[in-house]
Amino acid sequence: MLKDRKIVLGITGGIAAYKAAELTRQLVKEGAKVKVIMTRHAAEFITPLTMQTLSGSPVFLDMFATIKDFEIAHIALADYADLLVIVPATANVIGKIASGIADDLLTTTVMATRAPILICPAMNVKMFENAIAQENIQKLAEHGFHVLEPAAGELACGTSGKGRLPEVPEIQEEIETLLTEKDLAEEHLLVTAGPTREPFDPVRFITNYSSGKMGYAIATMARRRGATVTLISGPTQLPVPSGVRFLSVSSAREMRDAVMTTLPEATVVIKAAAVADYRPAVRQEQKMKKKDEDLTLKLERNPDIIQEIGKQKENRILVGFAMESEHLVEHAIGKMVAKNMDFIVANDVTKQGAGFQGDTNIITILDREGEMEELPLMDKMAAAGIILDKVREIRDTRRNHPGQEQDPFSSAWKTVGEKNKLQ
Template structure:
């Protein structure tokens, strides 16, 4: 990931330059070491001292007066870099890079760079759509440069369209993806996530507390590691991960159908969704009115998705989850055997800092051979990494 990585951040002279401050802060929170190069125009929007104060490293500016070591800076900086990000990357910056122009420190640094380069363009929508800009981007992509295309929204010029600097969290995610080993590039991983909702009437439904965070973390981490990822998700408030094929469903039966539709193409299936076991036998077409006494709902069983997948498994790797309130290992292992799983990820509802709606989890990974690995409390993205490490080891990669 980004911890311990040396990131060189290039800041050019666009109105979005101020957002590079937040990007610097976010990179540092990820425990990266950040060094900033600014173009002269960028200093018109923000002070070099701001970046120097945040990063704790010198800020390099595009004038000979700004650095006594300008003549060697572009070499020494690149030798110490794991990743270079240019954010914002203006149309002028893209044109100069595409042509190999090196008339400033940023340009000479890019030419001397051996590490991966990530460009984050930001400009007026008409400039972004200009054929010259697109041709320059195509040239850069063909050279192996990573480009995170701008977001859609209101621009500084009050126009609406593509041209906004991508969200900081998206830049961070792309940076982490670039620096992650692609040890799952031969896999197509199908992940299920979130809860399901079983309607009672037009305004009420049966559901559970699942937030989908664990499943989304698995999809994000699998994509970072090079896998083709299909994410089938029940209703959540989470942002759709970049670079995955996303399928949204609501009910258990919809999830069942979506999973079977994408099952044949998958080499690994990770079922992290918390699917309702039962649904109302009948759904009222109108809102059920409050009445005296009790209300009874007759429930019928939903399809057992993972059991069905276990029957069709073939050579696929099948991983399930088990949330338990008692006898964690015994109950989870029994489920693994019953459903024909290769691994099961078990967690106890009573563990502090684990379970539904939390950003952290405490899990035990149990294999079909009976091997038990208990993990300490960690961020769900780290739990996802550990689960996928198991996939890699199982595949013998």
């Protein structure tokens, strides 16, 4: 994602400067090339040696320094950057940039660069709420700067309120988003994720091992690529991806209702949730007590959400998942054909590195035209990117052939599908 991307990181004189060290470490870990500019006051909070060690590159402090062959530092750094990010951005530096003042290496580099600029404010809540500070932030936004909203919470000065520097993962995600091509900018993706819970008394339920990681990865990657994203999720322990519309549900019927309500505005539907096929026929109002004899639960079918979508798909792109323990391809084709999907993502739960809970997956993509792509073990973010590439490919094909009816399933797939119509 960030491999070989060139990032100029500006650090100013605020207590949150220490977080710039961890951000640099994470960016370098992801393969980014980071060059650090520190203001004179920033060096009071964190040493240039620390940042040089973490970035693997000299730290720049002197406005009149040359880099090599008599290159002027602020021009060379401005031309070098794919992105310039200021972490933390104090009220002072925000005010200077908003006023066009360029009196040190960082502000002159800001003035000279044509790269996107991300401002991450961090200051005392009273300073942040000051009318002049707010005007300056608004002015930067109006001039095309990207301003990350500060977090609320306990501040270094002992007070609480809005003004905390966002956590490093949130800043890193914003950097990833700004550096990602917006090839899905016109799409509205509806993504489902996680398990469902089907209660049979107030304290017990039927569920599965789904962590939601695959669906959350798809939602995150789609947002990076410019899509409007609605994520409908069953219960998970995952943080909500930045910038998505999030709807929390519990049972299969709740998920069905949320999906069908949102469906009219979606152009792409990706059903990555592990929805329970059955629910207890009767939910006891009181906790069921243990008895000497065995307990029998009667189960009834839950709604088949993706099949319902398939019947009213219209021109939407519909993507499903098939997690199988045997006959992976045959069962996946059966589901794709029966439920009118554009393509299906299949994985074998018995393979090491695939399936629930983990950060990796091994997927096979099958489409309605008879093409099958078997992919090696990879992390779920990478797999999400490939799935979205397939969405874009189908979208572009339809745009290039407007008015053409949707391709029928290939004859080979249809034959296999008729024999393996699994619900």
